Amino acid sequence: MIERMKKVFFYVIAIAFLYGCGAGKNLTTIDKGPVQVFMDLVNVTNDQVKVIVDPGAFTVGQISFRIPKTVPGTYSADDYGQYIEGLVAYDYSGNPMQVSKLDVNTWNISNATMLDKISYFVNDTYDTENEVEDAVFSPAGTNIEKDSNYMLNLHGFVGYFDGYKEIPYRLIIEKPSGLEAATSLNQVVLDDAIENGDVFMANRYFEIIDNPIFYTKPDKETFKVGGIEVTLSIFSPTGAYRASDLRNRMEGMMSAQKAFLGDIDATKRYNILLYLSTMEDTDARGFGALEHHTSTVVVLPEAIPQDRLEQAMVDVVSHEFFHIVTPLSVHSNEIHYFDYNDPKMSQHLWMYEGTTEYFANLFQVHEGLIEEAEFYERMRTKMDNAKGYDDAMSFTTMSMNILEAPYESNYANVYEKGALINMALDILIREKSNGEKGVLWLMKELSNKYGVDAPFEDDKLIDEIVSITYPEVRDFFNKHVIGNTPIDYSIYLAKMGLTLNEVEEQSGYFLQGEIPYIDVDQSNNDAIFVRKGIELNSFFKGLGVQGGDVIKSINGTAINLESIRPIIGQSFGWGPDTMIKLELERDGEVVTVEGAVGTPTIVVNKITPIEDVSDEIKALRNAWLKG
Amino acid sequence: MVDMVITGPLKHNYLLIETAIIGIFNILAGGFDFLTNNLF
Numbered sequence: 001m002i003e004r005m006k007k008v009f010f011y012v013i014a015i016a017f018l019y020g021c022g023a024g025k026n027l028t029t030i031d032k033g034p035v036q037v038f039m040d041l042v043n044v045t046n047d048q049v050k051v052i053v054d055p056g057a058f059t060v061g062q063i064s065f066r067i068p069k070t071v072p073g074t075y076s077a078d079d080y081g082q083y084i085e086g087l088v089a090y091d092y093s094g095n096p097m098q099v100s101k102l103d104v105n106t107w108n109i110s111n112a113t114m115l116d117k118i119s120y121f122v123n124d125t126y127d128t129e130n131e132v133e134d135a136v137f138s139p140a141g142t143n144i145e146k147d148s149n150y151m152l153n154l155h156g157f158v159g160y161f162d163g164y165k166e167i168p169y170r171l172i173i174e175k176p177s178g179l180e181a182a183t184s185l186n187q188v189v190l191d192d193a194i195e196n197g198d199v200f201m202a203n204r205y206f207e208i209i210d211n212p213i214f215y216t217k218p219d220k221e222t223f224k225v226g227g228i229e230v231t232l233s234i235f236s237p238t239g240a241y242r243a244s245d246l247r248n249r250m251e252g253m254m255s256a257q258k259a260f261l262g263d264i265d266a267t268k269r270y271n272i273l274l275y276l277s278t279m280e281d282t283d284a285r286g287f288g289a290l291e292h293h294t295s296t297v298v299v300l301p302e303a304i305p306q307d308r309l310e311q312a313m314v315d316v317v318s319h320e321f322f323h324i325v326t327p328l329s330v331h332s333n334e335i336h337y338f339d340y341n342d343p344k345m346s347q348h349l350w351m352y353e354g355t356t357e358y359f360a361n362l363f364q365v366h367e368g369l370i371e372e373a374e375f376y377e378r379m380r381t382k383m384d385n386a387k388g389y390d391d392a393m394s395f396t397t398m399s400m401n402i403l404e405a406p407y408e409s410n411y412a413n414v415y416e417k418g419a420l421i422n423m424a425l426d427i428l429i430r431e432k433s434n435g436e437k438g439v440l441w442l443m444k445e446l447s448n449k450y451g452v453d454a455p456f457e458d459d460k461l462i463d464e465i466v467s468i469t470y471p472e473v474r475d476f477f478n479k480h481v482i483g484n485t486p487i488d489y490s491i492y493l494a495k496m497g498l499t500l501n502e503v504e505e506q507s508g509y510f511l512q513g514e515i516p517y518i519d520v521d522q523s524n525n526d527a528i529f530v531r532k533g534i535e536l537n538s539f540f541k542g543l544g545v546q547g548g549d550v551i552k553s554i555n556g557t558a559i560n561l562e563s564i565r566p567i568i569g570q571s572f573g574w575g576p577d578t579m580i581k582l583e584l585e586r587d588g589e590v591v592t593v594e595g596a597v598g599t600p601t602i603v604v605n606k607i608t609p610i611e612d613v614s615d616e617i618k619a620l621r622n623a624w625l626k627g
Numbered sequence: 628m629v630d631m632v633i634t635g636p637l638k639h640n641y642l643l644i645e646t647a648i649i650g651i652f653n654i655l656a657g658g659f660d661f662l663t664n665n666l667f
Contacts, residue, residue, distance in 0.1 A: 073628050137630060288630040316629045353628070412630070 030056035030161065034168040034201070037158050041175045041215065042196075044146040048085065048121040051157055055115070055164070063112040064162040065089075067105045068155045068340035071140065071209055072327070073290050075345075075402050075411055078136045080156045081105030087120040105341055122157050126277075126284045138286030138299040143275070147176045149235045150215040151275055153290075153297065154208045155340070165205040165337075173198045173213070180218040182233035184271045184294040185211035206338065210292045214273040221247040226258040228267060234274040240302055241276060241309065249310045250317065253369070257321055260363035260440070260627075264447055267324055271295035272317055276302035289316040293328045293452070296320035319360040327352045329447040336455035346458050349399035350481055354418025355439060358426070361419065362440075365625050372625060376498070376607035379423055382416045383489060383500075383605065388533075389413035391486040395421065421481060424492040425473070427624060431495050432470040435623030442469065496621040497613035500605055507537040507602040509571040510564075518551070518564070526561035527551075539600040543582060543593040550585040571597075 036054040043050070053065070067081040081104045089097040089107075091114040100108045109115050125141035135141075136156075143151035158171070171185070174197045181187070181198050185207065188199040202208045216235045221243040223230055232243045232250055250272065271294065277284040279301050289298040298320075300312055327335050334346040346352070365375040389410045395418070401407040426439040445468055450456050456464065462482070466474040479485045490500040510518055517536060521527045530540060532547035551559045554567055574597050581594035609621075 075628070137628070139628070286630065288628065290628050319629050415629075
């Protein structure tokens with residue numbers, strides 16, 4: 001009976017909220033009270049969730065209601081308004097009002113002093129990823145799977161009124177029984193036994209955007225990392241994985257991260273929300289993660305084996321967790337007061353993503369999770385990957401214009417050259433400080449000065465960094481970050497007693513490790529072609545194969561995606577004298593090459609320690625890699 | 628943000644994404660054709 005009364009209590013709150021806003025409503029102005037939002041996850045029809053937004057009273061003649069065009073961390077224009085249907089504004093008498101749609105994300109309500117509430121339906125993004133050209137990246141997307149799971153990246157569900165992003169929000173969610181929320185959003189306990197609804201509070205709209213909520217049947221593991229309570233929540237569609245399967249690896253990895261960070265302590269709790277996809281037509285396909293200040297959403301395929309799932313989680317979560325340093329603790333006004341529909345981008349992606357990615361690798365060697373050689377290899381790989389982007393593009397200019405061509409297509413370089421900028425900067429500061437200071441020290445200084453609630457002025461940051469470091473740091477920024485001069489990494493590596501040399505190493509015939517020399521042309525019946533713009537191994541070079549050549553047949557077998565697989569398998573058993581005949585298509589002409597396959601090798605750059613360096617350099621290198 | 632498809636060595640290579648995500652040995656075992664068919 002008591003339980004029933006509690007349920008009734010929640011319904012009374014909800015119904016009063018939904019329908020009680022008529023003529024008798026207390027007309028608190030919008031700036032005085034929270035915007036109340038009701039989301040109904042129970043009565044889901046047509047895969048849509050109904051949302052009602054109830055603001056306080058407006059004193060202006062007209063008002064615009066917006067759903068974000070973009071959100072922090074994605075660096076892409078996704079137009080979340082395209083997933084909104086049936087938006088209706090109601091006056092205080094419950095009558096529909098006239099609404100003008102200004103663009104895909106914006107609705108204008110005239111006579112706003114009469115506006116009581118807005119209701120609309122929300123479609124999810126996972127369902128349609130394969131139907132649209134520019135799908136929302138899954139970790140930033142939304143999922144509505146009735147009675148199973150709901151990925152509530154709230155920028156897809158909750159909008160804001162122009163000029164009122166800095167006021168509180170109260171979020172009331174009616175949920176199916178048996179599902180539980182995983183989130184870092186502040187939950188308000190109205191009654192500890194309410195089973196059919198949750199109430200959350202946000203101090204401002206940013207907190208709505210920054211705190212996704214993941215409703216699933218509970219499968220959580222919670223552990224302490226220093227003073228941070230970390231909760232891992234997962235949805236595994238077939239039940240193949242449980243949170244407990246990943247807990248130990250996550251706990252070990254994040255404990256090492258905390259040991260690396262030391263006294264940077266930006267949050268008391270952190271949520272990892274892991275969605276595993278079936279990869280069916282209507283499920284998520286954007287694999288990776290999106291950071292938030294105190295949580296991250298990770299999307300990966302359920303089909304991968306556990307060791308690979310664990311490694312993928314280490315790779316992506318370590319990166320996302322380091323975002324508690326930047327942008328959480330160190331960020332500019334552009335991020336703190338983010339304009340979701342007309343964003344002004346910061347100059348400092350070299351830091352937000354570059355420092356984060358650098359730390360995600362440095363901490364592993366620092367804390368003994370990987371050997372020095374592995375760290376060098378990762379940095380060398382980033383040098384190779386960075387060659388795929390414009391090395392002569394100013395990083396600050398790219399950052400400020402990252403939503404537009406030609407900068408947009410260079411975005412992924414923030415993870416490659418962005419990390420290398422930080423490596424070079426770290427080495428420079430270590431050298432000038434005799435090993436005492438580095439980029440981690442720098443970030444702690446900036447974090448202490450600014451912090452979560454105090455953004456810096458975007459065009460003052462580099463001056464600030466120079467003022468607490470060395471004049472040479474200004475030269476470095478002017479030349480390589482603001483300027484467009486590529487970095488000669490060998491100069492910086494030499495300061496640490498390292499050399500960047502070309503060496504010949506063993507390769508596979510069709511793959512170097514797990515990276516293929518070949519690719520598939522879907523637009524040409526899954527034709528197999530040799531990749532362009534990469535260093536080919538001695539097998540291809542020796543036969544005279546060129547980048548761009550389409551492999552029509554191998555030893556008389558017609559080649560496509562299906563037939564190349566067993567040949568790749570067989571190639572692991574080939575010897576140097578194995579003979580091969582390739583029929584190629586090059587510029588419309590058929591070219592035949594044949595010969596012994598040989599022992600495949602490839603010339604690659606390697607970072608290696610120089611023997612007989614001074615004790616001072618050894619100490620400097622140790623300070624850099626071991627702290 | 629980490630996008631496993633566009634960052635690191637992955638870029639947009641069709642086979643490469645398979646190998647990076649599910650592992651070369653699984654591909655050679657031939658059990659993951661659906662991945663290729665569904666990923667793009």
